[in-house]
Amino acid sequence: MTVFVIRRMLQALLVVFLMSVIVFFGVNIVGDPVYMLVSPDADQADIEAAIRRLGLDRPILEQYWLFLKGAAQGDLGDSFIFGEPALKLILHHMPATMELAFSALILAIVIGIPLGLYAGLYPDSRISKGIMAVSIFGFSLPTFWVGLMLIMLFAVELRWVPATGRGDLGSFLGIQSSLFTLDGLSHIFLPALNLALLKISLAIRLTRAGVREAMGQDYVKYARAKGLATRRIILVHVMKNIMIPVVTVMGLEFGSLIGFSVVTETIFAWPGMGKLLIDAILQLDRPVVVAYLMIIVLFFVLINLVVDILYSILDPRVRLQDQGA
């Protein structure tokens, strides 16, 4: 176990290192950040001073070496735009994104699974076909388009919830989140729904497929033969068997929610790290782009590791080992 964890951590470090090379050199060939930063009034001498201050006059290899030296000490560089440590900026924006992705995941499960269950049990009913049609649309419509439509409908026309921004923060068990206040919940509803749309469709499809497969399985046939009530068969036996894979897959989709939050955060002016990333990309704030990627890589590698370890604890048949090791 320990060997396994150490090996995986070493692999993770290797991946983070390789990614840092790709992204560092990648973002350094695109555009010129100096002209994004200096005031138009700046004369030639001011521009050269800015280049020196940002260290952009140094050869790229030296810049990378300096970056690596800093990274080894936990310093991923200062944002060109904000002048603050990139790491601090990202960590500051992280909770907003996490609570958004988390809410979207919950919405997807709560809405998607019951609909998928229905569609799986009555595949030929009109309602099921409607559900499946809508889920195809959920897959196919661009998120940004739906986002603005949601704002127009729920915020501008109906005025049920606010259009943009994050609400008041509340504190619960020492965690600060906008999920703990009424104002916060009213703000998060639309962006979470927008972000959840794709995943609702996914949950519907997964559940439906799972139910359809399960209904043909022997244990269901036996249960029917034994005279168990249909309701009990579905709620206890079928659900038990499909919930675990569905929830597992949905959990693994958490990462993609964080990825897509870039779009949702832009539309809903949600102060998360996705918005930070896209702004950093558009304004060539290279340290922030690189730091974001490093953190995300680390984050996903760790999640993978934890999932693998959890599996081995839950299911003794799975042995922790790297193939070929």
Next chain:
Amino acid sequence: MRKLTTATAVALGILALGAGAASAEKLTIGLASEPTSLDPHFHNLGPNNAMSVHMFDRLIAQDERQRLSPGLAVSWEPIDDLTWEFKLREGVKFHDGSDFTADDVICTMARAPEVPNSPSGYGTYLKGKEVIKVDDYTVHFRTAEPYPLMGNDISTIPVISELGCNSTTEDFNAGTAAIGTGPFKFQSYTPGESIVLVRNDDYWGEAPIWSEVEFRPITSGPSRVASLLAGDVDMISGVPTTDIETLSGNDDIQLSQGVSNRVIYLHLDQFRENSPYVRANGGGEIVNPLLDVRVRKAISMAINRDAIVERVMEGVARPAGQLLPDGFFGVSDNLEVVAYDPQGARALLTEAGYPDGFELTIHGPNDRYINDAKIAEAIAQMLTRVGIKTAVETMPRSVYFGRASTGSPEGLPEFSFILVGWGAGSGEASSPLKSLIATYDKDAGFGSSNRGRHSDPETDALIQQALRTVNDAERESLLAQATERAIENVAIIPTHFQVNTWAARKGLSYIARTDEYTLAMGVVKE
């Protein structure tokens, strides 16, 4: 919950109107672009400067048309050729209760150019100026040569307290050092989310009517408009031109518009015999036709500025014939907008030896100016219709400005024909003349944004003379002459002046500013 607060605010508003006194009223503003810091000396950028005006007064204030008026200095005048004397306002207190004196001015001027990690500081405005404290309420600014623009330069520097002078940018962002003398005080700052300010009840000038102001960055245009329509915010800046027509038909919304100091113009390659993006018909090499003033004139005549304003900008812009709109210092009264004349343009091209035109590429940004990519496209369409077959290449500003300034293999401007904009921060014609028209001279700091490298000794002489002339009337005439000469030589081709639009809920309106700033002090009740 939110509706309730809006209702309360409205009710209070009615009460306040009745009482005619300042009361507890909150204003929420949706901003198109967010300041990058609350440190007023950190980043010389429009949104940062606009935000700092709320908390930090300048020695000299700029009004909504960028005219100078007394701020923390009650007077400023040259006492000899090389010295300007500033008399400071007495009895002014900082937000923490300390007194404002000459020491604060001295340390402000020392810190402003020297903020660590600053992407773009204020050194540009303080170069070559020495500050001397004469007594607690008098300072002198000394220069090596006569310098007429002292007032304009100093009006850009936010004054901080001695406490702030010893603080870091982080201290300002945390609020502990965000102490000025301005009409609003720091309340809270959450980057990406909100900046909250409260009224400074001890303000030396006219007290603002809003007891609390919240600024919320909402960068996506349609989302910003939707937030206003939904009642989340009371006012928004940067209303997209596409939405102006529908908003002006909406009875719940009040629009405020004003021309800005930003001219959108074209630079033409005037320094290369072989320009990389100019080709003969069919793609062969050609001696750069843009060197010929007749060709440049023809291009200017081929552009239908009214069509750009009406069709691309949806009426929200003003056709431009020179570097700044009417009413600014140094504007020429003799210049008219070049009339659209495609036949004349063809005739001039024929005269210059290009009866069948040539091939050209226009480069422009697509995320910098209002509708920039569409303007570039419209210009290309118009030139193509007079025979200059023009391709369009637009790119994000992050890539564009670097290439446009130093993108060629020799470190020279890469493009041949570009769309750019220029906002005159100082509010007078010397700003664009010095940066865009004057001959590129690295050592003197002239022509720093002259990406077409136009060069005319006579225009240079006029500009340099103007920059040494302290007498306002004489300087104004010199600037106007320089502008006329530059336009006559088609140094650049101005197309239009940007007009900015703010939208507020009914009952509020905004005093539009030429510097494009969004200030809570400018939001008034009707």
Next chain:
Amino acid sequence: MSDMTANNPATPARVETPFQRFRAEFFESKIATLALAIFVIIVLLAVFAPWITPQNPYDLAQVTVMDGRLPPGSESIDGYTMWLGSDGSGRDLYSAILYGLRISLTVGLASGVIALLIGMVIGLVAAYAGGRIEAIIMRIVDLQLSFPASLVALMMVAALGKGVDKIILALVIAQWAYYARTVRATALVERSKEYVEAAQCLGISRARIVFRHILPNCMAPLIVVGTVQTASAISLEATLSFLGVGLPQTEPSIGVLIANGFEYMLSGRYWISVFPGLALLLTVVSINLVGDHMRDVLNPRLKK
């Protein structure tokens, strides 16, 4: 449809080939048939765009701002009718949508095919080589799959810059791992089948086994993954364009048209965003429906 195939005298009455069976089952679903028909029509419209549109929206001599923002049915300056109206730059939306579809389909299909080929080769190499090489390859695939494709594409575009070729490259990088995983999973199943063992006993070379026997069996699941990935590539391109890191605006893909139309959504000029949106929706939905149904047909566990 299926009856026709079965009764076709040209087809020998004996055992159907797998493809014929697949075809028969596929056309049993009316929705899938309709979706396929729509998709074929869309592709044809895109391919023949230059011959069936009144305007080349990329030729600036044919586009003028004077035609900008005209509602559907207006007449252009050059005399033709703009049935779907025009966008802010004066492009006839009908023409722009068809030309845009060409770019979007090219991006989607090119990135899909290239990613499929790369993923297939890598997956096969893994299955063929086994052992350490397989372990390393699959580790990389797992890692890549743990990152959201949208983020990978976004980072790649940030690092590569704009342009059709760059978007395709970014999408390939974001997607190859899906194919690699599919191929390798199928190959593993096939590898353990008796016919492979038999072939091995006969002394047939490993390469021949992989390419002649295992590969053809991987094609069905690959095509299913391919349809889904192509659809998502087209959507992803639209999303990247919305974020301002997609394709250039002067030669708009369908994604860029929608992203540009986004500005007009509150302006009352519905056609600038709605028509390109519908075109994208039709394209992606039809591909997804076809892919969905192919999966159902190819999944033996759902057989009645």
